[in-house]
Amino acid sequence: MDIQKIIGSYREVLEDVSLEANRLEKQYEEYMVCRKGCSDCCTDISLLPLEWYALRERVRASKEPFIQERQPGSCALLKDRICSFYPSRPLICRTHGLPLLYLAEEYDKQGDQVESEEPDWQISWCDLNFTTVSEETMEEIFDPEDVLNMEEWNTRLKTLNLDFLETREGAPFREKRRIPLQEIFKEFS
Template identity: 35%
Template sequence: MNNNPVVTLQENASGFFDKISEKHSDKMQCKKGCSKCCQTDISVFEIESDRIEDWFAAQEPVEQQRLLDLWQTPNQETYCTFLYNDQCTIYEARPLICRTQGLPLYVASENVLDYCPLNFKAGDPPKEDWLNLERMNTLLSFAASTEKKDKRIRLKKLKTKLLTTLK
C-alpha cells in the first residue's frame, strides 16, 4: 500500500479515467498517440515534480540515458516539454492534470463542464461520470502544502534540471 498522497491521487485519477473511458469508449477519442491535450507548458507542484524525479532516478541507466538523449532534442515549442512523437516520455509519472485530460471536468464554482472537443460530441455524459476539478485540485493542494512542497514548477524547468543534474 502506498502512503504518498500524490501517488494515491494520481492512481485514483487514472482509475477514474480508465472507468469512464471504458464506459464511454464509443464517445471518447482519447487513445495512445493523441496529444491534443498536451499542447501547452504547464506548471506542477513541487511534490509532483519530485515524483517525476524519483521515477526518473528509478529507471535503469540505459533508459535514463535514452531519455536524456531524447530530451536534448527540440520538440515543438507549443507542446509539453516531455512530449516527443505524440508520446509522453514521463507517462508513468505524469502529473495529475495530465491523467484527467479528456474526462468531463466539472468546475462547480462556475457551474461549467469541460472536456476535450473530440469527446462526447452527442452531448454531455451523465453527472455521475463528471470529475469535480475543484475537489481534485483542493486535495492536491492540501497534499502539497502538508509536505511543504506547494511551490509550482514549470515542466520545462524540471526537464532542464533533469538534463543538468542527472547526467
C-alpha cells in the first residue's frame, strides 16, 4: 500500500471515531462537564509512528508559524488551553472524556500477558468530565452499546501503523513503538 492510501485510510479512521464521539457527546451531554478550553486531559503523550508522521506533515504544511506555549507536562499542541491542530488531532485526543470500553488484560509476576478463557470488558470514563458517575451508578448511565470500543479503534489504528512501517516513509520509524508528540516540534525550535 502506498503512503497516500495509508494516510487517507488513517484520516477515515479519525473521521469515523469523531462521528461516533460526537454522537456519544450528544447522548451523554447532561453528564459531561468539560467544554472547549478544558485541557486537563491534554498532557504529554506519545503516538504510534503513523500518527506522529501524519501530524508532523500537517504541522509542516501549516501556513501559520507555530510557537509553543507549553506548560510542563501539557500537550505541545496547546495554545491558550486550546488545541492548535484540532482537526488533525490523534485518535486518543478524539476519545478523551468519553466512556470507553477496553478489554482488560491480566499479567503474571514476570509481566507476561495471561490469556483468559472469558474476555473481561471494562468501561472507563473521565472522572473530571463525568463528575456524577461512580462505580455504583455507571451501569445505570452507560449503555455498553453506547461507549467507544477502544479494541476496535486501536486495532484499526495498529493495522494501518503496520502498513505505514512497510513504506519508504515509515522505514525510519520501524524500531520505534511510540514517539513523544513534542518531538515533532524539534525541527521548528
